[in-house]
Amino acid sequence: MPNYILAIDQGTTSSRAIVFDIKGQPIATGQEEFTQHYPNNGWVEHDANDIWQSTLRSCQQAIKDANIGSDDLLGIGITNQRETTILWDRESGEPIANAIVWQDRRTSDYCQQLRAQGHEQSIQEKTGLLLDPYFSASKIRWLLDSIPGARAKADAGQLAFGTVDSFLLWKLTDGQEHSTDATNASRTMLFNIHEQCWDKDLLQLFDIPESLLPEVKDCAAEFGLCNPSLFGKEIPILGIAGDQQAALIGQACFEPGMAKSTYGTGCFFMLNTGEQALDSHNRLLTTVAYRLNGQAYYALEGSIFIAGAAIQWLRDGLHLISDAAETEALAKQTDSDHGVYLVPAFTGLGAPYWDPEARGALFGLTRDTGIKELVTAGLESVCYQTKDLQKAMEADGQRPVNLRVDGGMTKNNWVLQKLADILGATIDRPSCVETTALGAAYLVALQGGVFSSTDDICQLWQLDRRFDPQLSKHERDRRYQGWQDAVNRVRSS
């Protein structure tokens, strides 16, 4: 049996491919950043061909650096930035416009209109999602109505819609496969997460023809064979999951009550609720965590749009640091009671506020405030935002035992200690923080017969370091109160 797996992790700012061995050890990585397009205020686009080409080159690089042949690959797994919307021509395979990225706010008014017409509750009941431009449905509608000729072509069955996984699959299989998995489908706002099918009422509401949509499969499934010209041989594609769901799998959070939080550009906190799709009464999302052997498992999710991006802003916008790694030493030098709060609502606030009109602010500045206090406030903002999510989960009756963390920011030990202090919870960092790609690789191992069940994945999870809370409850509450006051001052309503 081949001993390696190729995992594609197509993210918001870069495409990455990692070759893992079948025990989940990373062997080689290829990575490429690509251009972000901001054609209008609040608009964010990607050229879908950049997504494809950067992914392809990353795969070729990883295979080359791993020094393996395509015969050594058991299969390919795909994980991806979610919700980002692509429409392409079925005949030519060419996108009809740039991809509309998950962060894009152009359909804000349309979502507001649907809310005013009273559609939010039924949408939430069917999809687990809140009416926000974040999700794919309003983006598809915008493309159909705004790109000349798009609607006529869609009505004639000539167009295909996909989230990024689906578009990559189409490209990898040379147009043979138009599929997605249940986790990506659950982020479109067109998928009934209880019945596990596209919802006819929602298709009608958003005026989207069903012929656009991909087939929805389990996360570990036969997704076709890649075109042999790409890597020298037909390699089966055996796993797909949205990136946050893949991280949940890579973190082996398979029991109800287990949770992970990923700190990259944004932060995504997910708590497994098992076979039960829990309705949130506190503005969290209900989403498909994974679907295996036809059984869907669910999660509650809190999505924060700005986490590591706040550190990027301190670096690239304010030039206070030259490298994100410098933040740890600066935070250690800062008086822990410095009193400065940064609310990084640069693109509005995500969960649990869902306030697209809110904007960022700094509070508590004094004559003594300097670079280190601003940097520390940036790091702490990520911890306080996670606390907001923890409170919302608790109000929904859920409290994770330990929180498993991953993503670029979790290299920072100071942040993780602060997170433990502010949450009053134990934080566990695994030895492999490439959990997103790892999750995709594990899906391939499940489908390829290397693992017989998710129990095999649980056995591979290893702790690198545990962070226990050290702050008194009184101090924790006092500092969090300061954060809540700051957030209330930036909210638009």
Ligand SMILES: Nc1ncnc2c1ncn2[C@@H]1O[C@H](COP(=O)(O)OP(=O)(O)O)[C@@H](O)[C@H]1O
């Ligand atoms: N040592 C660090 N301390 C704080 N933030 C960091 C550190 N290293 C990286 N980051 C932040 O982590 C983010 C990168 O994480 P990554 O998981 O690669 O993100 P993504 O997959 O969203 O591109 C960047 O926003 C960066 O600012």
Ligand SMILES: O=P(O)(O)OC[C@H](O)CO
């Ligand atoms: O590409 P990332 O890692 O920023 O993740 C984006 C999320 O999937 C958006 O929902």
